[in-house]
Amino acid sequence: MTTTAAAPVIAARPAHRDPQVLRWLGAFTASTLGDSVYYLALSWAAVSSGTPAQAGLVMTVSAVPRALLMLFGGVVADRLGPRRVVIGSDTVRCLVALGLAATLFLASPGLWILAAVALVFGAVDALFLPAVGALPPRIAPRDQLARVQGMRGIAYRMGSVLGAPLGGLAVAVGGSATAFTVAGVLFALSLPLLCALKLHALPSEGAEADGTALRDLTDGLRYLRGHRVLGHMMIVVLLSDLGFVGPLNVGLAVLAEQRGWGASGIGWVLFGFGTGAGAASLLLTVWGRVPRAGAVSGWTMVLGAVSIGALAYVPLLPVAVGVALSIGLLAGLSGALCNALVQTECDPAYLGRVSAVSSLCSLGLAPLSFPVTGAAIGLWGPGPVFAVSAAVCALSGVYALLVPALRKAELPGA
Known part of the structure; x- marks a missing residue:
């Protein structure tokens, strides 16, 4: 039940x-990058087409199918x-983004179409995120998975850092329609690269495809609980x-307001965080x-x-x-190590x-x-x-150190 299946031995290569x-x-x-540009374009289009409250609702619509369908x-x-x-997920996102761009070029649809697009993206995310997590062991040997997670972290930070200004430039040049076009093109760029991948066949892959989806899900949760x-x-x-x-995400804005840092202060603090996370990914890659x-961890x-x-x-x-x-x-270091340990x-x-x-x-x-964090800050202030929150984070680390199997978990030798 808890046996780890090893990937086939292939030529060692960093x-x-x-x-x-x-x-x-x-x-x-x-x-x-496409994801970052898409979310900025969606936010701008929603704010331009409705009230701030309606825009907030559009931005949160995608969270519902993502949470319900993720498993x-x-x-x-x-x-x-x-x-x-x-490949299917990025194809759908490409077509939806380009379709919305064409619609915005030709007409001025209401918020309902933005909400529909957000709903589709949420459902696609529910498929995309688990699949992305399952890809690295099929393209790299086990002793390189930590490096792969470091490289993934760098790519994610680059996408987050560069995506926002790229989306902002697209909006400034041609409005939301242009930004959605850019997002669609970026999703399209991923497709030939994905199609060119040659995946390693892994032991026991596909062994659980005979039951119903619910049975497979139950079996997966049982496996997870017993590991x-x-x-x-x-x-x-x-x-x-x-x-x-x-x-x-919530407390930082309150701190910036109380300390007089302003919006630029939030940006600088997030820049510091992103720099640290990127450095952790780079260290793990090296x-x-x-x-x-x-x-x-x-x-x-x-x-x-x-x-x-x-x-x-x-x-x-x-x-x-x-x-x-x-x-x-x-x-960044603890998160990448957790991901690498899960995959190995x-x-x-x-x-x-x-x-x-x-x-x-x-x-x-x-x-x-x-919402809990926001309400609590309103009652007691950011300090408590x-x-x-820090105590909850510390509890996760203490738990990892107290469970022998977690504390002694090792990555394969590079």
Whole structure:
């Protein structure tokens, strides 16, 4: 039940020199850029077509199908194979974005069409995210998965950092229609790279495709619960994200207002965080393997929690940027190590479903803390709320260190 299936032995080659990995990385970068441009274009179009409240509703519509369908998205990834699912997802996103761009060029539709597009993207995300999580073991050997996660982190940060100004430039030049066109083209760029991938056949792949979708899902959850490492890892992921996303997404704006940093201050703090996270990804890409990965992940979560708590008590913006950089460095390293451990510990036949549970914890359940964090800050101020959030983050690290199987978890030798 808890046996880890090993990938076939192939010629040793560093991930950053592997054409397969580089094709995947290019496709992932293009897709991430497209995602960033799409969300900026959707936000601008929604604000331009309705009230701020209506725009907020449009932006949150995609969260519903993503949360409801994520687990079944993992079943689909395991049944059909992750590459097919990722190609199909980016194809749908490309066609929908270009279709919306054409509609906006020709007419001025109401908010309903924006909400419909957001709904489609949410459903596609429920398929895309588990499949993306299941792809790396099929394109790289197990001893390179830490490097692959580092490279994925760099690509994600590049997409986030470059996507927003690219989308803003597209909106400035030609409005939302142009920005949606750019997003569609970026999604299209990922397709030939994905189609060129040659995936390694993994042991027991496709062994669970005979039952119903619900039975496959139940079997995957049973496998996850019984695994000596993975079940505990999902608890760590949920706790760390619950304590992390509220302060960084809601509390930071309150801090900037109270300290007089302004909107530019928020940007600088986020820049510090992004720089730290990018540095962590780069370090992991260079190192290739971190000894005692489970223990290192736990300790970085604990230390990152200290930085999160300290952020609420820093009066000067330059110091806050430095604290945010340390948060990004520690959180980025622990997150990449968790992802690499999940992929090396998991039986390939269940990887899509396990990735779906991990994505649901971080992207589906953790954002539910946003309104709670906002209400709590309104009642007690940012200091106590940041302290409680930091305690939750620290609890995730302590849990990882107290569970022997997690603490002793190792990545394969590079």
